[in-house]
Amino acid sequence: MLTDSIAELSRLLRRRALSSEELARRCLAEAERQQPALNCFITLTPESALRQARAADQVLARGEGTPLTGIPVAHKDIFCTAGVRTSCGSRMLDGFIAPYTATAVARLHTAGMVMIGKTNMDEFAMGSSTEHSWYGPCRNPWDMQRVPGGSSGGSACAVAAGIVPAATGTDTGGSIRQPAALCGITGLKPTYGLVSRYGMVAFASSLDQGGPLARSAEDVAHLLTAMSGFDPLDSTSVDQPARDYAVNLGTDIAGVRIGLPEQYFQQDLDPEIRGVIESALHELEQAGAILKPVSLPSSHLSIPAYYVVAPAEASSNLSRFDGVRYGYRCRDPRDLTDLYCRSRAEGFGEEVRRRIMIGTYVLSAGYYDAYYLRAQKVRRLIRDEFRSVLREVDLICGPTVPGTAFAIGERAHDPVSMYLCDIFTVSVNLAGLPALSIPAGFINGLPVGMQLIGNYFHEERLLQVAHAYQEMTGWHRRTPGGPA
Amino acid sequence: MSLDKSAVERVAVLARLALDDRQVAACQSELNGILDLVERLQGASVTGVEPLSHPLDIVARLRPDLVTESDQRALFQSIAPAVDSGLYLVPRVIE
Numbered sequence: 001m002l003t004d005s006i007a008e009l010s011r012l013l014r015r016r017a018l019s020s021e022e023l024a025r026r027c028l029a030e031a032e033r034q035q036p037a038l039n040c041f042i043t044l045t046p047e048s049a050l051r052q053a054r055a056a057d058q059v060l061a062r063g064e065g066t067p068l069t070g071i072p073v074a075h076k077d078i079f080c081t082a083g084v085r086t087s088c089g090s091r092m093l094d095g096f097i098a099p100y101t102a103t104a105v106a107r108l109h110t111a112g113m114v115m116i117g118k119t120n121m122d123e124f125a126m127g128s129s130t131e132h133s134w135y136g137p138c139r140n141p142w143d144m145q146r147v148p149g150g151s152s153g154g155s156a157c158a159v160a161a162g163i164v165p166a167a168t169g170t171d172t173g174g175s176i177r178q179p180a181a182l183c184g185i186t187g188l189k190p191t192y193g194l195v196s197r198y199g200m201v202a203f204a205s206s207l208d209q210g211g212p213l214a215r216s217a218e219d220v221a222h223l224l225t226a227m228s229g230f231d232p233l234d235s236t237s238v239d240q241p242a243r244d245y246a247v248n249l250g251t252d253i254a255g256v257r258i259g260l261p262e263q264y265f266q267q268d269l270d271p272e273i274r275g276v277i278e279s280a281l282h283e284l285e286q287a288g289a290i291l292k293p294v295s296l297p298s299s300h301l302s303i304p305a306y307y308v309v310a311p312a313e314a315s316s317n318l319s320r321f322d323g324v325r326y327g328y329r330c331r332d333p334r335d336l337t338d339l340y341c342r343s344r345a346e347g348f349g350e351e352v353r354r355r356i357m358i359g360t361y362v363l364s365a366g367y368y369d370a371y372y373l374r375a376q377k378v379r380r381l382i383r384d385e386f387r388s389v390l391r392e393v394d395l396i397c398g399p400t401v402p403g404t405a406f407a408i409g410e411r412a413h414d415p416v417s418m419y420l421c422d423i424f425t426v427s428v429n430l431a432g433l434p435a436l437s438i439p440a441g442f443i444n445g446l447p448v449g450m451q452l453i454g455n456y457f458h459e460e461r462l463l464q465v466a467h468a469y470q471e472m473t474g475w476h477r478r479t480p481g482g483p484a
Numbered sequence: 485m486s487l488d489k490s491a492v493e494r495v496a497v498l499a500r501l502a503l504d505d506r507q508v509a510a511c512q513s514e515l516n517g518i519l520d521l522v523e524r525l526q527g528a529s530v531t532g533v534e535p536l537s538h539p540l541d542i543v544a545r546l547r548p549d550l551v552t553e554s555d556q557r558a559l560f561q562s563i564a565p566a567v568d569s570g571l572y573l574v575p576r577v578i579e
Contacts, residue, residue, distance in 0.1 A: 099556060099562075099563070192540055193540055206537060206538050236538075236540075298528070300524065301524060301525065301528055304522040304523070305522075307522050308522050315499060319500075322500075323565060324564070324572050324574055325572060326565075328565075333575050334575070336575050337500075341500050341502035342502045344499075344501050344502075345502040353501055353503075353507075354511065354514055354515070356499050356501065357499055357501070358515060361515065364495065374525050374526070375522075376535030376537055377530035377534070377536070378530060379535075380535065381530070381533060383536060383539060415514055415518060416517045416520075419518075419521065430539070431539055432538075432540055433539075
């Protein structure tokens with residue numbers, strides 16, 4: 001099991017105490033060993049990994065490269081990788097080899113990272129458990145009978161299980177933060193527009209954002225530095241100067257104002273989750289943070305607004321899968337309509353079909369105003385409330401998820417109960433804000449995540465607070481199978 | 485608002501999804517569950533609120549009107565289910 005941080009591995013690589021090729025071989029061996037139990041990978045890429053590792057070793061031998069040179073990474077199978085299958089967890093794209101590479105993947109490659117493989121996920125990123133995958137469910141390394149969360153469950157699982165030190169994910173309604181929380185690792189959803197969406201298979205374009213998953217805030221900072229930045233190939237990419245998110249990580253957090261929304265700590269919050277988060281807040285207070293009660297009165301509307309906006313955008317985005325240009329095609333179509341309808345019905349899984357149906361309905365004539373337009377208005381209320389609270393405080397804090405990892409199958413046939421896992425995460429996507437989940441404790445041997453939400457483009461501050469917390473506590477260093 | 489069977493069938497036609505009777509029935513109850521979940525929107529006070537379609541106040545960037553892509557037809561068609569002579573094949577549309 002690989003538990004070293006990126007910084008530690010980078011030091012070993014630079015000292016030549018370890019070669020990138022040896023490290024890649026170790027990760028690949030660990031992936032092979034744990035894959036039958038965890039099912040966190042859809043594709044492993046040993047040949048290209050060793051090729052990339054040897055190239056990284058040459059760069060390191062010249063004393064060049066970045067803190068990420070030679071470090072292994074696994075990419076969520078939603079990021080297009082030229083020459084390597086990009087399935088998006090779907091039968092629809094089972095044989096799909098993208099003709100180009102996603103910018104986020106290309107940037108990490110340019111920084112010297114070594115791709116080990118592509119990780120399991122809920123089909124088209126729709127889900128909170130990684131059970132809705134054409135390749136079977138992924139499992140939580142802390143308890144094999146439980147889900148790792150989702151939709152970036154394979155990525156979170158691979159990091160938590162010590163297979164890779166870093167992975168990429170995407171977050172449309174919590175899909176980086178929720179699995180990071182349930183697997184006991186650190187995951188960041190950046191501000192909308194910070195990481196390029198080029199080559200990231202689209203789910204809901206006004207919400208989707210790629211980001212890193214790793215053990216610590218420090219590791220996440222290095223990954224974000226390399227992943228983020230302006231990309232002319234993504235029309236929503238924000239044109240800002242490149243930044244190094246790791247360089248000021250040790251900045252003192254004394255005086256940082258943390259808002260605690262009363263809606264996140266209501267009566268019905270699980271008392272054990274409350275206990276874990278309150279202890280974490282106490283630690284931050286000891287470090288000089290100032291806790292302040294705040295209110296986000298439209299919080300109860302975020303799930304309803306999200307489950308209109310996201311399916312609406314999904315139904316439009318997924319109309320491209322028609323069985324003609326790429327992807328799955330049904331056998332013996334009678335006519336063109338039959339080709340479309342059966343290719344889509346057979347190629348998409350149950351949850352994707354369900355969301356396309358809801359999205360189509362809320363966009364259809366006669367219902368558009370009542371659902372879609374109204375949800376967009378509520379979206380503005382939610383965003384404006386965040387904006388106004390973030391004028392009074394530097395960041396907002398609460399639980400990432402209302403519980404710990406649930407059992408595989410427990411919610412698979414009850415979509416609404418699955419959607420309610422996202423209660424603390426979806427509003428952040430509606431507002432486009434950055435948010436981070438960090439490990440904050442355990443309940444019955446299962447990790448609990450704390451969410452930190454920052455102002456637009458204030459990732460550095462979020463990472464500083466998370467780093468300060470991780471310097472004081474050791475939750476992020478716990479590993480499955482270790483002492484609980 | 486509650487969806488009956490024929491409404492579900494109509495949405496399936498719009499979504500180009502071939503659902504059998506069993507799937508329509510399952511979909512009907514699940515969609516109604518989801519519509520109950522989002523029903524809370526109807527109680528929200530949104531008078532005078534402008535819809536928000538995008539989280540950031542940015543406008544679409546313009547780029548010079550120049551050809552930037554090269555012809556990659558062969559590459560793109562290499563992943564198509566059925567092609568012939570550079571054309572995508574579909575069932576006959578015009579008799």
